[in-house]
Amino acid sequence: MANVKCNPDLVRERAKCSFDVNELIHLIDGGENATKEKRHFEETIFSVKELQDAVPEEYLSHKDRYENAVRKATILRDVCREYMKKYNYKPNRFRVGHGVFKDVSPFLLHDGMFVATIIGQGTPEQQAEWLPKAENMQIIGTYAQTELGHGSFIRGLETRATYDPKTEEFILNNATLSSFKWWPGGLGSTVNHCIVVAQLFINGKSYGIQPFIVQIRDLNTHKPLPGVKVGEIGPKMGFQTANNGFLGFENFRIPRMNMLMKNAQVLKDGTFVKGMNEKLTYGTMVMVRVGIVGDCSLNTSLAATIAVRYSAVRHQSKIKAKEPEVQILDYVTQQHKLFIAIASSHVFRNVYSWLSKSYLNVMKDLAQGKQDHLPELHATACCLKAVCSRDAGSVVEECRLACGGHGYMTSSNLPLVYGFTIATVTYEGEQTVLLLQTARYLVKAWLAALQGKVLAPSVSYLSDWLKNDNVRWQNTPEGIVKGFQHVAAGKVKAAYDTIQKYIKLGKDYEDAWNLASVQLMKASEAHSRSILCEVSWGEVIRTSASPNLLQVLKQLAQLYLVYWTLETSGDFLVYSNISKDDIAILREKYEELLAAIRPNAVGLVDAFDLRDEILHSTLGSYDGRVYERLMEEALKSPLNQESVNASFHKYLKPLMEKAKL
Numbered sequence: 001m002a003n004v005k006c007n008p009d010l011v012r013e014r015a016k017c018s019f020d021v022n023e024l025i026h027l028i029d030g031g032e033n034a035t036k037e038k039r040h041f042e043e044t045i046f047s048v049k050e051l052q053d054a055v056p057e058e059y060l061s062h063k064d065r066y067e068n069a070v071r072k073a074t075i076l077r078d079v080c081r082e083y084m085k086k087y088n089y090k091p092n093r094f095r096v097g098h099g100v101f102k103d104v105s106p107f108l109l110h111d112g113m114f115v116a117t118i119i120g121q122g123t124p125e126q127q128a129e130w131l132p133k134a135e136n137m138q139i140i141g142t143y144a145q146t147e148l149g150h151g152s153f154i155r156g157l158e159t160r161a162t163y164d165p166k167t168e169e170f171i172l173n174n175a176t177l178s179s180f181k182w183w184p185g186g187l188g189s190t191v192n193h194c195i196v197v198a199q200l201f202i203n204g205k206s207y208g209i210q211p212f213i214v215q216i217r218d219l220n221t222h223k224p225l226p227g228v229k230v231g232e233i234g235p236k237m238g239f240q241t242a243n244n245g246f247l248g249f250e251n252f253r254i255p256r257m258n259m260l261m262k263n264a265q266v267l268k269d270g271t272f273v274k275g276m277n278e279k280l281t282y283g284t285m286v287m288v289r290v291g292i293v294g295d296c297s298l299n300t301s302l303a304a305t306i307a308v309r310y311s312a313v314r315h316q317s318k319i320k321a322k323e324p325e326v327q328i329l330d331y332v333t334q335q336h337k338l339f340i341a342i343a344s345s346h347v348f349r350n351v352y353s354w355l356s357k358s359y360l361n362v363m364k365d366l367a368q369g370k371q372d373h374l375p376e377l378h379a380t381a382c383c384l385k386a387v388c389s390r391d392a393g394s395v396v397e398e399c400r401l402a403c404g405g406h407g408y409m410t411s412s413n414l415p416l417v418y419g420f421t422i423a424t425v426t427y428e429g430e431q432t433v434l435l436l437q438t439a440r441y442l443v444k445a446w447l448a449a450l451q452g453k454v455l456a457p458s459v460s461y462l463s464d465w466l467k468n469d470n471v472r473w474q475n476t477p478e479g480i481v482k483g484f485q486h487v488a489a490g491k492v493k494a495a496y497d498t499i500q501k502y503i504k505l506g507k508d509y510e511d512a513w514n515l516a517s518v519q520l521m522k523a524s525e526a527h528s529r530s531i532l533c534e535v536s537w538g539e540v541i542r543t544s545a546s547p548n549l550l551q552v553l554k555q556l557a558q559l560y561l562v563y564w565t566l567e568t569s570g571d572f573l574v575y576s577n578i579s580k581d582d583i584a585i586l587r588e589k590y591e592e593l594l595a596a597i598r599p600n601a602v603g604l605v606d607a608f609d610l611r612d613e614i615l616h617s618t619l620g621s622y623d624g625r626v627y628e629r630l631m632e633e634a635l636k637s638p639l640n641q642e643s644v645n646a647s648f649h650k651y652l653k654p655l656m657e658k659a660k661l
């Protein structure tokens, strides 16, 4: 990239960067070798001609766009397969996926959830049966859980799997419209298999929801099998190429062994054998929630790269009347909009790495029959997924707005990035619903703290606070992290007290919970923010890097802490010992941090190392040829391929002629 002829503003920006961009790239990737491997893989993918679109896909019809996405998905699969064989390297398909599809792959759910559920929910025999076929694409699948009538409340799912001991089969039925599966990616026209999450019935008795692996289309003709009604749900706000679909069954039989039985089992005679913990059926969701925190980091870095490079190239208005128009990046308000995006991407990445480790540890424990840490993992993954996805959505939108009118152009790619980022707020557990799951855990933890019990590490601050809620405020990163814990503890206590108040007024627990749920949700958000601050600051101070780079990483981490303290200063005034003077000091600190980060802004986004083919943006390319690219892309419009459009003769001319009469 270094040899590309660049916009002079970007050249100047890169020259003033105070740290080694390559050092940060390696740090993000996990080492110099990892960067080399990543770049070699990406070079290979993006040199495949067939993966490049001649016409921007937004000009294609819904159907053509889908077909083009499937075409590319299959080529990508082949190239990756060959690559993995040749180099023994497991590539990050999600990252290059943004480049190849711009939107999302119709195989997203195959990779993200179908294969993962076979691994997580299947017995060794079931894995041996389906995993090799799924991994090498002999079968293509999705994860079909959500229905028209129920997404969040999965105990309310209506799809039925009734066991027939005579034939040793389950009979699948969707008797009502609301029971139809609705949303699964790839279901519309791509997949031939599904994990179907259905209510298990044996001898008229319900045994809760269980996962079943079901073939829905013929492998040769791709026709839906008899008893299967399947189709696509139509255009959405984003995810256009994900091929989301609907599905219903009528007396559709599958063999007993198609229930994934790693946890619960149904024996031949219809005996139901309970698993160690029925919530383990929800395991794939926990795994994907963890992954989404990592995805938020990537999505945020895409938007930050586009908006920061554009802001370095774009000149508009003046700060001083007699001086030339400035780069819009010099407006402190612009820095306020953008630097939090850079900082957030680093915070999400660090927290993702921390959360992944916890996830893997809990999985190891579960394999040995220990489940003590599962509730803590579930609670942590829920609130982090909810808050990171919401933050990522807001930050991406702020980056888009920060690009003014051009940010509204599809060719900036910001609308598409926003489309797939904001979807993460809803899928894999709607944000409020997940925050309230964490709140359940926090309320229990609070009660345990009141009883003097030892709490899990992520909530131990509740006990500390109970012992001493009168800690002197300190304007240091560690002091701010403590402050966030005080806010969270104060909010948990307030929500808990509110529940108790309603109970004393005669409400039952569930109604009291609902009445206090805004406070519970906010407590959960505060808990999540305290984890984000504590973990990300802790990771940064443990980072081994050159002094110059470490200084910049600390500035970003502090910016995150100070930004969120100021954003939620009302909470700090209520729940901590912060004073108005401390807030004034933090405001000053914030301005200092923006100024300190400003010379490194372009270097910092360069360090996300996102190739132009992944960014897909007229505004964000490495060379900064913004206006040229905007014009080049505009000229690709089909309306520009003819000097006069037929509608002139058909409609406009007659209209003007009528007006003459």
Ligand SMILES: CCCCCCCCCCCCCCCC(=O)SCCNC(=O)CCNC(=O)[C@H](O)C(C)(C)COP(=O)(O)OP(=O)(O)OC[C@H]1O[C@@H](n2cnc3c(N)ncnc32)[C@H](O)[C@@H]1OP(=O)(O)O
Residues within 6 Å of the ligand: 094, 108, 109, 112, 113, 143, 145, 146, 151, 152, 153, 154, 155, 185, 279, 280, 282, 283, 285, 286, 288, 291, 292, 294, 295, 374, 375, 378, 426, 427, 428, 429, 430, 433, 434, 437, 440, 441
């Ligand atoms: C860089 C890398 C990039 C990678 C990038 C990856 C992307 C990879 C692409 C994927 C792309 C996806 C595309 C969208 C795919 C969909 O969206 S699939 C559908 C996802 N659907 C959902 O997430 C539904 C959300 N709803 C739920 O999870 C559950 O129904 C709820 C909300 C947790 C409630 O469940 P419930 O059975 O009613 O449970 P509830 O009575 O509230 O609680 C019972 C107890 O179980 C516990 N519990 C509930 N759930 C769990 C759990 N999962 N575990 C443990 N305990 C649990 C509770 O804590 C509670 O404990 P106690 O307080 O009683 O001790």
Ligand SMILES: Cc1cc2nc3c(=O)[nH]c(=O)nc-3n(C[C@H](O)[C@H](O)[C@H](O)COP(=O)(O)OP(=O)(O)OC[C@H]3O[C@@H](n4cnc5c(N)ncnc54)[C@H](O)[C@@H]3O)c2cc1C
Residues within 6 Å of the ligand: 109, 142, 143, 144, 145, 146, 149, 150, 151, 152, 153, 182, 183, 184, 185, 239, 244, 423, 426, 427, 428, 429, 430, 431, 432, 433, 436
């Ligand atoms: C792009 C996209 C892709 C998806 N892909 C898949 C897929 O591949 N497979 C699949 O199975 N599903 C998929 N889904 C579905 C997704 O998982 C659900 O939409 C999601 O879990 C939310 O459920 P819902 O739509 O029923 O929302 P609802 O639960 O109906 O939410 C509506 C409102 O009700 C509120 N609400 C609901 N319950 C409560 C409660 N207990 N307390 C307080 N408020 C509550 C919510 O907060 C929200 O404000 C996808 C969705 C999207 C948008």
